[in-house]
Amino acid sequence: MGFGFSIWAFLLLNLVCCSRGFTPVDQFYVNCGSSSDAVVGNITFIADKSAAKYLLTPQEILADSNLNSITRADDSPLFRTARIFNGPSKYTFPIRQSGRHWIRLHFYPFTYQNYDMKTASFSVFSQTTTLLSNFTPKGAVVREYSVNVEKGDLVIAFSPSSNSNAYVNAIEVAxxxxxxxxxxxxxxxxSGQFTGLSAQSLQTVARLNMGGPFVSLVNDTLGRNWEPDGPYLKQPNLATSKSNIPAVQYPNGGASADTAPPTVYGTCTKMNSDGDPTSNFNVTWDIPVDPGFQYLIRLHFCDIVxxxxxxxxxxxxxxxxxxxxxLELSTKLYGKLATAFYADFVTPxxxxxxxxxxxxxxxxxSYPDAFLNGLEVMKIRNSEDSLAGASIFPSFPKSKKNLGIIVGLSVGVPVALILVGILFCMHRRRKRQQLKLSKTWVPISVNGGASHTMGSKYSTGTTVSVGSNMSYRIPFVAVQDATNNFDESWVIGVGGFGKVYKGELHDGTKVAVKRGNPRSQQGLAEFRTEIEMLSQFRHRHLVSLIGYCDEKNEMILVYxxxxxxxxxxxxxGSDLPSLGWKERLEICIGxxxxxxxxxxxxxxxxxxxDVKSANILVDENLMAKVADFGLSKTGPELDQTHVSTAVKGSFGYLDPEYFRRQQLTEKSDVYSFGVVLFEVLCARPVIDPSLPREKVNLAEWAMKCQKKGQLDQIIDPNLVGKIKPDSLRKFGETAEKCLADYGVDRPSMGDVLWNLEYALQLQEAVIQNDPDENSTNAIGQLSPQVGEFNHVETTTSVAQFETSSVDDLSGVSMSRVFSQLVKSEGR
Structure with missing residues (x-):
């Protein structure tokens, strides 16, 4: 193969590429495990100690191979040292400019003290995407990813597999x-198009320079490496190569030097027709890929032939x-030869x-010929937000000779080194530099790992805002550790979805871990539904997600x-102490x-x-939070009155109108909540077949008693004599309205909330000369609004209690959500 250009032309071309190339706003190059900087081509990788402020890790383990040179696979100084992680760890890089960024991870295994990196197995995560899963590098490997990052922080997390370690030799973010x-x-x-590529996370599987040598990062404006295509040719004897780098032109619009450098467009692999005008064959390249993914295929053409x-x-x-x-390139490039052109295609x-x-x-x-100048194959993140697979992108040349020539020539150009050799970005301090790392990888802790109860057992709906690009994925090994390897003695509940375990993270945060049963009929559909629902909302009275795990075909959620x-x-049904009436009212209000x-x-x-007492949870301060959104549905459009859907819910709580008509509205929740109110008052199951026929169904029985004015005769014996008559009357009226036969006659949840607040005021108010109370409040000091459901001032009153409906919506993106956290009835 001949390359018709001089060394001086090559040097000039290199200088032009470097000096006119793209300058990243964000640049982080880390020589992991090393006490000194390393220069590779025209990039300076800073010493590990200079990047320590970006890292949170349980233990400092800096590994040195004690070799002056790595002479096995690739002669790169980056492979001489590594940082080892013996527990979940993460780098957090401050990002100044939102948009697409490279992530390049360098791996080269060697043995250091008791750590054998050749057998290490680990996973790597970035934002919401799994980059590597149970990965064991074999020899020198560089993995390259292209991800979209919002302005803020880019998190790259390493999680060792069980009984193993993780490591990395170098990291690039640009x-x-x-x-x-x-x-x-x-x-x-x-005939269709794939849209949304600009938001996708991608992994480079192959980047080939057809007909030319290895092109290193110093000849690429974006710091990429281009590999020779020879190893991928199916029948090399059918192909030949041609080179004319000085002839390469870039059009106005379309391909540019950032798309691919002249050293790629200026060489090609073409048909080896050998002067035979009857030649009729194809030149084919085979690229190994991971099944189960779609791929972006980018073809580069430039007619130097x-x-x-x-x-x-x-x-x-x-x-x-x-x-x-x-294909006739001249028709796409206005008749110009040697002009760069590329085309993108997406596979199924x-x-x-x-x-x-x-x-x-x-x-x-007129003569059988065909050519291709460059080829890129990029894996597209799948529906599970994963890029993990087995294919390896070899970012280094097969021959050290080619690398030595190119790097040597390029490093010899001092102007290029000055322009792009030592640029790296360290302009922002890490926001969480002072935080201690939990030994369990939890990228985001909701409510600081505990519920924020302040003062009252119910609140005005304060939200917790978390950046929408944060990741919640927790490695399986970390979940195992938190639950003592799913110790059966730690089970706190069993539901239709699976078992719920009490757990504790290494920072002391207590969690509830719900592990899906693969045989459950309530599995994936409800799992996905709850993801969609709670990914939109955050509220003090909704149970919050801390993280999730979907490794090893598991569906695990941590709350x-x-x-x-x-x-x-x-x-x-338990030995827990009975709740007082005020506590019960506060729980209902929450x-x-x-x-x-x-x-x-x-x-x-x-x-x-699926509103029921088993789906309302209480924290250590008895603040109530609604849980289990697996059956939830988005309500009707503004011009509609209902959603037509199959009937689902729990026996005893199900809205009879919804059951009859299969038309779902918010008033179906109101009916179910009315059943809960009577359940709270009477402290008995909503369906109890052991009772006389007229008492089996709590809702029916309680409604009969309420209409007869005999509600006080069926209340929980523990509450007898402890509920003030006015409070009981208001509470009973509220529950009765909720259980109206037709949804149109039922109050809204806002009206229910107002009336429950009023019932609490009535309970806490002091009747003059009441010997049991010493408060200065009196019924006469209460609001004159009695709280009837059709009262015109109801909306204003509700606003006084519910201070925010808009502020509760924070747009938080939480990746996996499910919260039927404890034992509940079957559906």
């Missing part, structure tokens, strides 16, 4: 021009599909371990621990606040559809 990845690409297997613009006409295939028939989800690209002659061509379990367990927020906190109401 800005990328957003226009490098367009939003849409052709779906070659159909033809003598005139109309000489080359050829066909291009991806797998068995023809993506270009009779592949079910095989390779993808092929082929070029071949077109019958329209703030609710110390006092379910409301149901405090009413009957739950009403949570449901009212669901119904009004967004443009569309969210209907819980």
């Amino acid at each position: 800005s990328v021009p957003d226009e490098l990845i367009a939003d849409a690409a052709q779906l070659y297997s159909s 033809s003598a005139s613009p109309t000489d080359s006409v050829f066909d291009v295939y991806i797998d068995t599909y023809i993506v270009y028939q009779d 989800v592949l079910d095989r371990p390779n993808v092929s690209v082929s070029i071949g002659p077109s019958p329209r061509s 703030e621990y609710m110390e006092n379990g379910t409301v149901k367990s405090h009413l009957y 739950a009403a606040r949570g449901l009212h927020y669901l119904h009004t906190g967004d443009a569309k109401a969210v209907i819980h559809r």
